[in-house]
Each structure stands twice: as structure tokens, then as C-alpha cells.
Amino acid sequence: xxxxxxxxxxxxxxxxxxxxxxxxxxxxxxxxxxxxxxxxxxxxxxxxxxxxxxxxxxxxxxxxxxxxxxxxxxxxxxxxxxxxxxxxxxxxxxxxxxxxxxxxxxxxxxxxxxxxxxxxxxxxxxxxxxxxxxxxxxxxxxxxxxxxxxxxxxxxxxxxxxxxxxxxxxxxxxxxxxxxxxxxxxxxxxxxxxxxxxxxxxxxxxxxxxxxxxxxxxxxxxxxxxxxxxxxxxxxxxxxxxxxxxxxxxxxxxxxxxxxxxxxxxxxxxxxxxxxxxxxxxxxxxxxxxxxxxxxxxxxxxxxxxxxxxxxxxxxxxxxxxxxxxxxxxxxxxxxxxxxxxxxxxxxxxxxxxxxxxxxxxxxxxxxxxxxxxxxxxxxxxxxxxxxxxxxxxxxxxxxxxxxxxxxxxxxxxxxxxxxxxxxxxxx
Amino acid sequence: xxxxxxxxxxxxxxxxxxxxxxxxxxxxxxxxxxxxxxxxxxxxxxxxxxxxxxxxxxxxxxxxxxxxxxxxxxxxxxxxxxxxxxxxxxxxxxxxxxxxxxxxxxxxxxxxxxxxxxxxxxxxxxxxxxxxxxxxxxxxxxxxxxxxxxxxxxxxxxxxxxxxxxxxxxxxxxxxxxxxxxxxxxxxxxxxxxxxxxxxxxxxxxxxxxxxxxxxxxxxxxxxxxxxxxxxxxxxxxxxxxxxxxxxxxxxxxxxxxxxxxxxxxxxxxxxxxxxxxxxxxxxxxxxxxxxxxxxxxxxxxxxxxxxxxxxxxxxxxxxxxxxxxx
Numbered sequence: 001x002x003x004x005x006x007x008x009x010x011x012x013x014x015x016x017x018x019x020x021x022x023x024x025x026x027x028x029x030x031x032x033x034x035x036x037x038x039x040x041x042x043x044x045x046x047x048x049x050x051x052x053x054x055x056x057x058x059x060x061x062x063x064x065x066x067x068x069x070x071x072x073x074x075x076x077x078x079x080x081x082x083x084x085x086x087x088x089x090x091x092x093x094x095x096x097x098x099x100x101x102x103x104x105x106x107x108x109x110x111x112x113x114x115x116x117x118x119x120x121x122x123x124x125x126x127x128x129x130x131x132x133x134x135x136x137x138x139x140x141x142x143x144x145x146x147x148x149x150x151x152x153x154x155x156x157x158x159x160x161x162x163x164x165x166x167x168x169x170x171x172x173x174x175x176x177x178x179x180x181x182x183x184x185x186x187x188x189x190x191x192x193x194x195x196x197x198x199x200x201x202x203x204x205x206x207x208x209x210x211x212x213x214x215x216x217x218x219x220x221x222x223x224x225x226x227x228x229x230x231x232x233x234x235x236x237x238x239x240x241x242x243x244x245x246x247x248x249x250x251x252x253x254x255x256x257x258x259x260x261x262x263x264x265x266x267x268x269x270x271x272x273x274x275x276x277x278x279x280x281x282x283x284x285x286x287x288x289x290x291x292x293x294x295x296x297x298x299x300x301x302x303x304x305x306x307x308x309x310x311x312x313x314x315x316x317x318x319x320x321x322x323x324x325x326x327x328x329x330x331x332x333x334x335x336x337x338x339x340x341x342x343x344x345x346x347x348x349x350x351x352x353x354x355x356x357x358x359x360x361x362x363x364x365x366x367x368x369x370x371x372x373x374x375x376x377x378x379x380x381x382x383x384x385x386x387x388x389x390x391x392x393x394x395x396x397x398x399x400x401x402x403x404x405x406x407x408x409x410x411x412x413x414x415x416x417x418x419x420x421x422x423x424x425x426x427x428x
Numbered sequence: 429x430x431x432x433x434x435x436x437x438x439x440x441x442x443x444x445x446x447x448x449x450x451x452x453x454x455x456x457x458x459x460x461x462x463x464x465x466x467x468x469x470x471x472x473x474x475x476x477x478x479x480x481x482x483x484x485x486x487x488x489x490x491x492x493x494x495x496x497x498x499x500x501x502x503x504x505x506x507x508x509x510x511x512x513x514x515x516x517x518x519x520x521x522x523x524x525x526x527x528x529x530x531x532x533x534x535x536x537x538x539x540x541x542x543x544x545x546x547x548x549x550x551x552x553x554x555x556x557x558x559x560x561x562x563x564x565x566x567x568x569x570x571x572x573x574x575x576x577x578x579x580x581x582x583x584x585x586x587x588x589x590x591x592x593x594x595x596x597x598x599x600x601x602x603x604x605x606x607x608x609x610x611x612x613x614x615x616x617x618x619x620x621x622x623x624x625x626x627x628x629x630x631x632x633x634x635x636x637x638x639x640x641x642x643x644x645x646x647x648x649x650x651x652x653x654x655x656x657x658x659x660x661x662x663x664x665x666x667x668x669x670x671x672x673x674x675x676x677x678x679x680x681x682x683x684x685x686x687x688x689x690x691x692x693x694x695x696x697x698x699x700x701x702x703x704x705x706x707x708x709x710x711x712x713x714x715x716x717x718x719x720x721x722x723x724x725x726x727x728x729x730x731x732x733x734x735x736x737x738x739x740x741x742x743x744x745x746x747x748x749x750x751x752x753x754x755x
Contacts, residue, residue: 032567033558033559033562033567033676034676035675035676035677035680036677037562037567037675037676038567038568038569038675038676041567041568042568173724173725197723197724198724199723199724199725200725201725201727201728203677203680205668205671205672205677205678205680205681205684206445206448206684206727208441208442208444208445208599208712209438209441209711209712209715209716209719209727210724212437212438212441212597212716213716215597216434228675228677229672229673229675229677229678232569232672232673232675233671233672236578236671236672239579240578240579240580240597240599241580241597242579242580258568258569258673258675261569261571261673262569262571262572262672262673264571264573266578266579296500300493301493301496301502304568
């Protein structure tokens, strides 16, 4: 609630006076209400707390304070677009709407308004192609990368051969959940596994039919692309039918503590992909404690610090922060506009050393972007839930996705979008 | 033979799912039957009841975030936990207090207004309660454990395997839900048939003016009905909350109750049960047989198609009373 009051106050100040030209405005489209609030709240807290730390400890970035006026979308596409329209004034630099549905609506708008759209781990996968999607970035990984890394893990588990295996994709029946289908079909052709598609209509509390089907057809693995209550219901139903949990792999949006805790001991061994570290065992959290939590400035008192989704919010803010810093260096001025921020993203180079400097060693993969590559290397790793300890443990190193399969798909999908939107590919 | 067994398993599970829908539908029926009001807030009542139950059980400080924000304190928990049964009783008490407050602050001021006004008031109530639940107990997902077991019933699996050669999946939670729903319906029917208050409730439902003229207090009846509906919401909240955690999407289970009401009728308790069973079996069978041909995920919309089909032939629902208005 502290955060909400603070955000409202920040928004009111913004509306009344407008940001000072020197402020770095990052409108924060979040959702703390509605069926997806449990995850949305944690992500929003992490996102805010990172920028609060920069403001409190460093005086912002390059001496410029970062403002994150929050606008509630309730994970609703119409509300998300309203939030964008209400906040896109000249000073707004970048949007991270945390919803694939909202992202699809904002892609043409952000291009027309020349605002950066940053969709880490979600949104339109082919936005990785910077030649077509000038204003959109989705590093460090996208949905197709996730599907490919999940299959790679299965290959490792099966001694390099999944020929003849059956893999069920249990997915949120929405733009988000449908994203990996084509990739998995292509990977199925390459590796010889059979793909079984199992859609679940949102919100997804009732999944009896889907899991009876899985019980009957006995797939070797289940890949879960869920969100909100769909995750909790799916993991519970999987435990109910005694599906081996270490053969169930969720995308990173199906890998938070709130997804597994309701199933209790039944969720033990469940795996999910992730592209960020979890827990508070990083030097960064010492600074966060000193400057933000103990100072009483943490979002909602810092109750979610270190959780999987909170950490992802921190990571998203970190990447935006580094892109701003890069943009300031390129511009030779701490005051930047959205076009300069886009240039900063395209020159972004976050090395392992830089992550260590930021107090988050081995928290994320190195990220190097360019005009052509807006999605980074697309690596992901696996974490596994320990129900006794009530925590995630990282069980693999970062793994690269199968570029041989993904690159042509990205080229094809982005070319189709370019034709549809009348975009001439850039980057020479 | 194998297909037949699979179909039988789908039917059994459809019946069980139908019971879970009926638990939600019952609350709607009670309030509509007694006051002619379609209570849009019934799903949120289930959420509010479940949130309150978990909060009491875990010794959570209500409004902790608000108190902390104002006073700068760091309150979270009282430091105790409350046994499940006592927590359920205390939550039922909270639901009675909530019914009193709703009657005093909302319904009392709308006596004699058109049903649509009362319906609009329940929409406002739904959003208010959703916000109140958030402020009181927080938005995170909470595990609910009142001792009801979950997971496959190994007895049923072994028994069906012995009988047919194929072990059926039957969730123990669903078995419990069926028993609890049966007890709840029996208690509700007994209450409305054999108690003075129950008869008064039926009298108000039949003819409010006549009931008032013989001294029945409309105020008392409304408080009583909303309290009972609150208790039914608590039962539904416990079952659905145990299934997938207590969280704000729990209020959306009302969407599952609507086709049940359309089919069973808005005024019949047995109708809510039979309607739930038909919807449960119908949607599961459709998903099993036709779903794979049309890409799956048919249940949400097919339940409404099924209800609409019944409406065409019987607009008042299977067990609803035909409303005849003479001019």
C-alpha cells in the first residue's frame, strides 16, 4: 500500500506539473489488482525498488532522477492502451507493459510515437529482429528461446534422443500461450517428438478435462505456458494425477513461488525456465537493504524481495537502467530522449564483469544488442522447486536456444509483419 | 471398450466438477429466491470468505499494510495460528457481520426499488469487497489447508481397476465436495421447510407484501439470507481455495455458476444441483469428444451454449418458477 500511495502521489505530481525536463520518465504499466495481481505485484515491486535504489544511492542515473509513475492495467489490454495514451507525453522514454496482449497493441503505437517498448521474456517474439522492429526490444530471451531451451533440457535428460517421445504443451489459450506452438512443431520435426497441444481457457481454475487427457495419453514431458491461477491449478492437477514433476517444465512465467506453494509437497521437483537469478544471496541486496528497505522506501515494505518474479522485475529495471546509462554516454549528455534511448539499447553491452559491478554476479547472462539483434543471445537456465526448503534452486547453467530452428522462424514472422505494416527493413 | 471406460471416467469427473459449480450457484439461488435480487457479488463473497478464513487461520493482522503505511510499524502476524474448525466458525461470524453491514448500509436504503437497482448495488458491492479483501489481507496467493485431502483416490482407482481393468481418476477433494454439497443442500432444505425462520423466508419469497402484513420482518429475512449465502460462499471458497490457492481469480468462479443458474433456474436449490451436474457432464463430454476436432478449450463457452439450449425450451430453467405477470 505504501507503494500505491507513493505511486499515486508521484502520478499526481506528474500530472500537475509535468516532469522536469531533466527527469528520466519510465511510465510503469503494472497490475496490482485482478486475477493476475499476485504475480504483477511482485514484478512491479522489484521494478520500482531497483530504480528507488538508483535514486537514493546514486542520485539517479548520470545525476538524473528516474520517475516511474505507475498506471494500473489489471492485465487488461484496453486498460493497458489507455495507460499508454495517458502517459506517453514527450518525457516518457520507455514502456514495459508486462503483458503480451498489451504489447501487441502497443507495437504499432510505440513505433508511430517513437517510444521504446521493452518486453523482456514476453511480447512478440519476432521483435528480436531490430531490422523490422525499430522501437521494440525483448532481450534477454523470448518465448521461442524458452521452448527451445526446454527441449534442449529434455534432450540432455534423454541422452540426446527424444525421437518417438510425446511432449504435451499445456498453454494459456491467448496470444501469449500460443507463441511457442510453431517453434515446438518445428523442433518436433527436427528431433522426432510428437507435440500434443492442450489449451486452457483463461483464467484456468478448472482443468480437469486437460489433465484427464494427459493421464490417458501419457506424454513423456509437459511444457507449461501458463499465467496466474492457471499455473497453480495445472501444477496441482499434475500432482493429483501423479505426473512426475521433474518431467514438467514451465516457462519463466510459470515459475514463481506462488505457482508452486498451493500444491504443497505435490509440487516438489517441478522445474521451470528462468533467465534471472533468485533469492537474496547477491551483494546487490545489501545496498537495497541499506538504502531502500531500512529507509522505509521499499515497495510494500519489501515483502517480496528475492522472490522469482520480484527478481525479474529488478532485472528488467537493471537492463533499462544500463540502456539509459549507455544512451547518456552516446549522447554525451545526461538528458536523453526516447530515440537516444533506442540507440542506447542498440549499443547495450552488459558483461559478466558489469553484472558483478552491479552486485549481481551470475544473476543474468551477458547481453549484447545491436541494430539487428534486439533480443540478445536468448539463453535460459532451469530452476527446480524444493517443497521442503520452500525455494528454487538453479540446476543448470545458461543454455543457448537452437538458432538453426529459431532464426528462420524469426525472419519469416518479422518479414510478414514488415509487409503487413509497410515497414522497410533498416540497419543497412 | 477402452473408449467406453474413458467416457465413463469423463462422466464421473464431470459430475464431480458439476458439484463444485453447484456450490457457487447455491448462494445465488438463496438470495434470488428470498429477495428477487441477482447478487453479482456472490463470487466475491466466496473470495472474501476464503481470504478471511486463511487470514484468521494464519493469525494475519488485517489491514496490516494500511496500518504499517500510516504508523510506520511492521505488523504482519499476531504470532499465533487458529485451528481450522475454530477459524471456520470465526469466518462464519465475520460473514454474518458482513450481512448485517450490507443490510444496514445498502439494502435498507433500497427497499421498494426495482430489482435492477438492487442488482446495480450488488455490482458496486462486488468491487468494494474485492478492494476491501485486498486491503485487509493482501493480494498474494495463499495456501488453504483445512484438512481436506487432495489428489487421486487410490481406493477408487484400485476398485475401478479391479472391476473394469482401468483405474479411474477421482479426486479426493471432489469426493469431499460431493459429500459436503449433499449435506449443505439437505440442511438448507430442512431449514426452509421445517423451521419458523425458513418458512418466513419462503413467505417473503412468495409474496413480500403479504409476508410483511403478517409481521415478518423483511430486515431480519434479508440479514438471514445474506448470512446463509455468506456461509455457502465460505464453503465454496474453501473447496475452490483448497484446489488452487486463495487468490483474486477465485471471484471469477461466479462465471462457472451462471450457466448452472440459467439451466437449473434461479429459484430452485435442487435446480442448482441438477444444473451443475448437467453443465459439468455436458462440458466435459463435449471437450472429450468434440474438443480435439476444434482445437480444444471448449468448456468455457460450451457451458453457456448448453444453458442457452435449455433456455430456448424452458425459459425459467429446469426447476425455476414460471413468472406470470398479469396486467
